Amino acid sequence: MSLPTKAVALAAASAVAWSSVALTASALADVFKIDGPPKVAIILFGPKNDGGWSQAFEEARPELEKIIGAKIPVVEKVPEDSSAITPPAERFIQRGYNVIIGTAFGYSDTFKKLSEEHPKVAFLDASGITNGPNLESFYGRTYESQYLCGMAAAAASKTGKLGFVAANPLPVVNWTINAYEMGAKAINPDATLTVVFTGAWNDPVKERAATTALIDQGADVIGQHVDTPTPQIVAQERGVYGTGHHRDLAEFAPKATQCSSVWTWAKFLGPTLESIKAGTWAPSPYGAFPGIKQGGTDIACCGSAVSEDNKKKILAARQDIIDGKNAIFVGPLADRDGKERIAAGATLSDADLWKMDWFIPGVISQK
Amino acid sequence: MAEASSPGAPPAGASRGFGRLTIEVRRSVSPQLRIGALAGAIAIGLTISAIALVLAGVPASDLAQEFIVATLFDPTNLKAVFVQAAPLVLVGLSAAMAFRVRFWNLGIEGQMIFGGVGATAVSLAHAGPDSTRLVAMFVAAMLAGAAWAAIPAALKLLMNVNEIISTLLLNYVASDILLHLLYGVWKDQDGFPHSLKYSASELIPDILPGANGGLVIAAAAAALLVVVTARSRAGVYMRFVSASPSVAEALGVPVRPLVFSTVLLSGALAAVAGFVVASSQEGRLTQSFYQGYGVSGVLIGFLARNNPFAAAIVGVLMATLVIAGQNLQVFYGIPQSMVQLIQAVIVMCVAASDFLTVHRLHWAR
Structure with a gap:
């Protein structure tokens, strides 16, 4: 029992250390790193065959799986409520997933909270509006x-x-x-x-x-x-x-x-996952806003x-x-x-x- | 079904070679039988679900682990169950109370919206000192929800408007009012359609470690209603009205005031559910915080046979099913529709068990 407790204490301590770094130094470029290879999971707002928004992520998935060389599990139909978003995200994190991709504006607050509780996990949220040292919202132009x-x-x-x-x-x-x-x-x-x-x-x-x-x-x-x-x-x-x-x-x-x-999410998320893998990911404090050029x-x-x-x-x-x-x-x-x-x-x-x-x-x- | 049990009625499922099956209404149903039937129904539902899941590719050896152990014996998941349970118990109680006086309240979502709106109005107005803000929000939520429920109650009592239609349609009106506020005067400063965040003093705290304050409110409401229904004069009156409004009227029960005030109570309970979701989960008023709770509330009230204690149990059970279902989705790629199927199977088994507790199947040769 002592090992996990210790890990939690360490994580908490490093979270404190990070926030003080964030307060004192403006250079955040390579502060965030995940442990080990990326394990990615996607939380979909709609059904994965909705013919639109959610299906576009589902269709980007095979390409992203190729990039990280591992399967990417998906949870679908997760409404924009904290009580619905938190359990699957926590579940993934418990099992060692360290990159969580969300897909709704209404996930913003919950992802912000989760990203603060799990500083070693990278969070990405499509059409979200919150950002942080390990959280980046993104939307296309x-x-x-x-x-x-x-x-x-x-x-x-x-x-x-x-x-x-x-x-x-x-x-x-x-x-x-x-x-x-x-x-x-x-x-x-x-x-x-x-x-x-x-x-x-x-x-x-x-x-x-x-x-x-x-x-x-x-x-x-x-x-x-x-x-x-x-x-x-x-x-x-x-x-x-x-x-x-x-x-x-x-x-x-x-x-x-x-x-x-x-x-064209694979075109944007692919390089993003590569940079998370390489330890060079620096989430923008204003979120990512890729156009046709950036994918x-x-x-x-x-x-x-x-x-x-x-x-x-x-x-x-x-x-x-x-x-x-x-x-x-x-x-x-x-x-x-x-x-x-x-x-x-x-x-x-x-x-x-x-x-x-x-x-x-x-x-x-x-x- | 009552006809089948009366003497001389044609036997159900009769066949000369195999004897005959008769269905009788039990004169009384013991609590032990009820609990036993419920447990049996859940066991049967889980077995059917397990077979379906194994056919869908989940290893049989992992089932118990994922479905029960990981959901109820893991602190994070148990916490998630409780978070989900708090509003479910409250909407279940809301439905159960209204159904007790034969008022089919399908307007739980609209009443939840008004609960959230009432609480948020207090938050935005910074009404009163910080120390009493939460209580003010709680009271405002209840008043707003009761006021919204008063409309269909009055329409029914004064003009005999069918409440199934009026409560259901008023949900759409309530949701438009919510959107009007969130896209209008209550829009966040950043331009997005949700209210300003509640301040720290406006968030329901975790009263006990692991158990959120919302659950404590839900448990208190359930306990209070158990006492009211079992021990108070109003509770006795409700039983009269539930059995027959016209006979109750003839016996001198004040049927109309009783129905009216019970509907207000039902609206206030739903509104508290809205307050709990907004203040203990979302931290602000959002566009969709109420969605799905209307059907769940009616279902819980029905399965609990309008009993507040049972509604609390069924509410927690439903929350467990939701969280366990998510676990299956997360780790086995089981589609959400399969999760809904499992939930439906268990709910149907529980509903069917009710038939078997109230009736006795008798096999005669």
């Missing part, structure tokens, strides 16, 4: 991929009236909507985007109603930032086009889906309704984003009420991106 999908949407549209089914008016959704409209305008300067918020990430019934309403109002391409493929399926049923989110939704609506913003997000494009000419334009725009020639949110940019949001020549900072609560002209939504 979806405005890059959704900008390109907005281009594809305008290219496929005959009327220039685009619709968008969104979950909740959060910054991550708001920037998707703005970038989508900006991309659409790059193809058709008169394009408008009518947005309906369903108030839920995963509610096929409301998504169907919202999509139907948008099409009834004349929208002929439906974009989306919700977790199910329902808007694409309805678009196909109604004979109009759409663009997907999370994964290539042409799987569900091959005729309708013209472009999808997809997650957070990308597009599956384009469907047959996008002309070859426009497809070339979209792929060229993608290259510009990768090369850093188009940061999307660059000034001068005013919101739809005429208030200047980005000054001429300036680029919107990440901090301001995470606070985005405004829409550009051309975006029509309930307020």
